[in-house]
Amino acid sequence: GAVVSQHPSWVICKSGTSVKIECRSLDFQATTMFWYRQFPKQSLMLMATSNEGSKATYEQGVEKDKFLINHASLTLSTLTVTSAHPEDSSFYICSARVVAGQETQYFGPGTRLLVL
Amino acid sequence: GNSVTQMEGPVTLSEEAFLTINCTYTATGYPSLFWYVQYPGEGLQLLLKATKADDKGSNKGFEATYRKETTSFHLEKGSVQVSDSAVYFCALSDSNYQLIWGAGTKLIIKP
Numbered sequence: 001g002a003v004v005s006q007h008p009s010w011v012i013c014k015s016g017t018s019v020k021i022e023c024r025s026l027d028f029q030a031t032t033m034f035w036y037r038q039f040p041k042q043s044l045m046l047m048a049t050s051n052e053g054s055k056a057t058y059e060q061g062v063e064k065d066k067f068l069i070n071h072a073s074l075t076l077s078t079l080t081v082t083s084a085h086p087e088d089s090s091f092y093i094c095s096a097r098v099v100a101g102q103e104t105q106y107f108g109p110g111t112r113l114l115v116l
Numbered sequence: 117g118n119s120v121t122q123m124e125g126p127v128t129l130s131e132e133a134f135l136t137i138n139c140t141y142t143a144t145g146y147p148s149l150f151w152y153v154q155y156p157g158e159g160l161q162l163l164l165k166a167t168k169a170d171d172k173g174s175n176k177g178f179e180a181t182y183r184k185e186t187t188s189f190h191l192e193k194g195s196v197q198v199s200d201s202a203v204y205f206c207a208l209s210d211s212n213y214q215l216i217w218g219a220g221t222k223l224i225i226k227p
Contacts, residue, residue, distance in 0.1 A: 006159075034215075043205065043219040044160075093159065105215060107152075109159035 002028045004096050006108035013084055014116055021079045021111045023094030029074035030096035034105065035067075038091040050077045084115040118143045122206045122218035129196055130226050137191040137221050139180075139206035147208040149173075149182050149189040150215070155202045163191075163204070201225045 003026040013019050023033055032051050036044040048069050050056040056069035066088075068080040077096075081088055091112050095105040123138040141149065151163040151173070164173030169184035178193045189206060206218040 004159075043217045046215070095160075104150075104162060104165065106162070107160035 002096070002098055002106040004030075004094065004106045004108040006092075006094055006111050008111060009109060010112050010114075012114045012116065015085055016083055018080055018082045019084055019113060021081075021092055021094075021113075023077045023079070023096070023108050025075045025096045025106075028096075028098050030077075030098065031074065032097040033071060033077040034095045034097075035069060035077075035079050036093040036095065038093060038110070044093065047079075081113065084113070086115045089113055089115045118147065118208060118210050118216045120206050120208055120216055120218040122204075122221050124219070125203075125222035126224050127221060128224045128226065131198055132195045133225075135191070135193040135196045135200075135223070137204055137206075137223070139189045139191065139218060141187050141189065141206075141208050141216075143187075143208055143210065143216075145210075147210055147216075149180070150207045150209065151178070151180055151189070151191050152205040152207060153202045154205065154220075160205070196223075196225050198225045198227050 005024045007022045035047045037047050038044050046059050047062045048056045048058045050069050050071040052071045052074050058064045071077040091110050093110045095107045097105050120141045148167045150165045152160045153163045154160050164175040166173040166182035172181045180189050180191045201224055203220045203222050205220045207215045
């Protein structure tokens with residue numbers, strides 16, 4: 001099946017620094033990638049939808065200047081948490097859709113961010 | 117708007133017990149329905165899906181039937197194993213192919 005990787009899997013950073021998370025589709029080209037955030041004991045929350053070569057579409061309440069998304073190629077999307085604060089600590093998950101019009105998404109293993 | 121409601125966990129069962137995790141949805145149109153599973157320390161995996169009414173999705177002994185009349189997609193397994201312990205998410209895909217998620221149900225299987 002289609003494989004999606006994320007890097008890093010774990011990151012600890014100081015408050016005020018920026019952190020970049022990479023999401024790669026390893027064996028397919030992804031026209032669309034999604035970024036989710038998962039709070040403890042809660043469901044996934046969609047943050048933004050990222051289409052290759054265009055600006056990401058952010059969900060209501062998600063600060064686009066704080067969570068910068070770049071979908072530079074059909075196999076790579078990055079999420080940068082700028083000026084991170086402790087409340088940004090969470091589990092960030094990306095997913096990729098193989099082809100336009102196909103509903104199934106393949107998920108990365110997630111990145112756990114801890115901001116001190 | 118579209119939404120998914122699934123039973124609260126944790127659900128604790130003994131090995132070889134019968135499993136049902138309820139999932140109901142509200143949606144306009146004809147969404148596709150999914151069950152995803154997240155094993156401890158791992159990412160989400162698609163478990164099964166159904167794209168139209170009366171379809172049955174199945175995988176690894178799990179089954180779910182798309183019931184339009186009751187707007188449900190309950191997950192069932194006849195005999196659970198310790199290795200089935202995980203968090204299970206019900207989801208629907210709306211007309212924009214975005215996934216709408218349930219809150220997740222933690223399943224604990226005791227030997």
